[in-house]
Amino acid sequence: MKPILEVQGLTRIHGTECPSCLDMTGPEHNTNVCPACGSIVAAANVSFSLQPGEILGIMGESGSGKSTVVKTLYFDQAPTRGKACFRDDTRTHDLFELNSAEQRWLRNHRFGMVYQNPNLGLNFSISAGGNIAERLLMNDLNHYGDIRRRASELLTRTDVMVGRMDESPRQFSGGMQQRVQIAKALATRPPLLFLDEVTTGLDLSVQARILDLILEIQHELDTAMIVVTHDLGVIRLLASRTLVMKHGRVIESGLTDQILEDPQHAYTQQLVASTL
Amino acid sequence: MNPNYKLPAAQDSYSFGFLDEFAKREIRRVILKAISIPGYQTPYASREMPMGRGFGTGGLQLTLAMIGPDDTLKVIDQGSDDSVNAVNLRKFAELTCPGVSTTESTADASLIQTRHRVPETALREDQVLNLQVPYPDPLVIVEPSEARRKVMHGEGDYARLLTKLYEDLVQFDEITISHRYPTRVNGHYVIDPSPIPRYDVPRLHQAKALMLFGAGREKKIYAVPPYTDAEPLVFDDIPFRTENFHTADGKRRPCARCGATDSFLDELNLETGGKAWQCSDTDYCNRQLAAANDREVTP
């Protein structure tokens, strides 16, 4: 089976990069700020591949660069350098070589994103159904009745009361906002879904139900996912393989049960020891 | 600029059409570009005119850049030739364009400048309609950044505009946009057709006349060239609806003055407290009235 996504040497540096940026930052220097020029090395030389239908975890504390990785892949940010190839039924897309229209097409048709902050993923000035409608309209579905039907199906699937479909998500609870975001992301049945700290800040019981929903969706639609989180529990539940990041670098990667039971890097050992 | 180009000697202190020849050439070039890319908001160097922005300076600059001594000009404001705005603009053209004749008749005009209406009388291939535009960009309601709007137009990305229509349908069971209905030109760019009512939007579609849109304050010119598609943005299953002027029992109201049942009507509050409906296009109304009188006289 060919991977759906292959990422090589993905690097994102904020600031006027200098030659020592990569040499003087990272876990061994305990910083991601270059002491020579003050640039921030958000992610450096991140490489991995993802199989269709697979869930990959990216774990790390805030500032480790884990969100940067998904944000560049979803074209929210441009990488400083690196290569990423996405494969769909028809062809391979060299993500960072595409023009903005092609990137937008992939974002709307092939990718889905669920942000930690619902503000980023949802438009609060329109209804929950409208948020889903927008994504369907981007996919050239132009039939009002069909849009209504599809939106209510999606909201039902993600356990949002259809009766509240025409309300602004501003009035929803945090958990429900995430459900609307998930419904929106799934509207186009994307083969690749990015989940950026989707359960952070939610009540434990709400977290659990969202994670169940994500797993069910993965089973039903065979969606490949990249799950970014600082929560070992989320990783354990969702991911078959995991990357551990610190100060912009991938310090360790492996099967999730191996990362949790036999962590190799000092930082991962500390992380696992402090949580279990 | 062609180094051999010479300005014509000024006859008075003003050049013909108030604008200097450089300005007129620039506007004409922009008009050609706008025609070449139907619906594209072409930027131009909108000049200061001796009247405030918002009084039709965009439409006027189009008119003055195109007009020649053998042209016949009609100026309309809300369908009427004798409202203050229309009268002032017509007088300005008479003053600064020696030899130009003006008319109130749609059929007799070669050049028509208008605000808020497209004439009822069908336009011909030898006529040009200049519409005054306050806000040229239909995307401004969904995207505040002009840089991003430009990208959206370039990519034909109007999903958020359609989402606005979706929200209207959800909230009010119908699309509530009465004027400035977003209209897709030649299958790509969506334009703000200026504050014409929905009633007039179908008149842009495959029109015989050239339709030009000038926004003076926003410094944009765009065009719906003759025989070009202009389709209101709608959902596949919800047809575009225009004002129907039906009474409560479903009958089409006639014009109180001329009796026409095929024109856009203005609603008037009578001093007696009641309401009356009357043609908004005065030229059309007068013509209908004259024809009716003729019929009465002839037999």
Next chain:
Amino acid sequence: MTPILETPFLETPILQITGLAKQFSLHEQNETVPSCSEVALTAFPGQLTALTGPTGAGKSSVLKCIYRTYLPSAGRMDFHKANGTVVDLARISEQDMLQLRRTELGFVTQFLHCIPRRPAEEVVAEPLILRGLTLSEAVEQARDLLTRLNVPERLWRLPPATFSGGEKQRVNLARGLIAQPRLLLLDEPTASLDKTTTARVIELIRAFKQAGVAMVAIFHDPELVAALADVEYRLAPPQSLPQPTPALETASS
């Protein structure tokens, strides 16, 4: 370490382990802890290979190394796949290991690690769903196996989190057994079971042997070893490696 029971094997082995060692490098404590060393064993289809030895000899570590839950520190683990090729489990890619886990390798531990809040029958059915069966087909087989393992029907629709230790263990067994892997790793699968259920498990294991499944198992009860094992390997307490080089790194260099 020597095999205690010898039986003549005519078939090709499914798994051959040589020189396997595992030690943990604890960075915080700046210490190296050996977990197992110099392990060599061979497992055959239709046979149960028992690992025995004192506590701390690293019996569980061996199973976890085979399954890649632990990264082996040294050694080879040649696995004969169904398609006839031989791969070293210490060196195959993560993707290949995930693929093997879906199709040929099974692991039943003492503890149930599963998705919480999911009905027991679906927990058991999951390995079949991963292989492409529909939910209803998979659940049907799961119910059948749960019946054979004496799990009362009233529990099938409930999530196992609330079950007693023995009930959980049976669900866990069912989940490990349902996909009928070619090589099944069993880590004290009967640890908290009553006599009746243990007898059922013994029956099942015998049926598996009949079906040609190879098993590497740890039993807390010597009687079970005597009853079920075709071959027994007694592990000695582990020694530190002179120069620790993770097997994976050796492979890539």
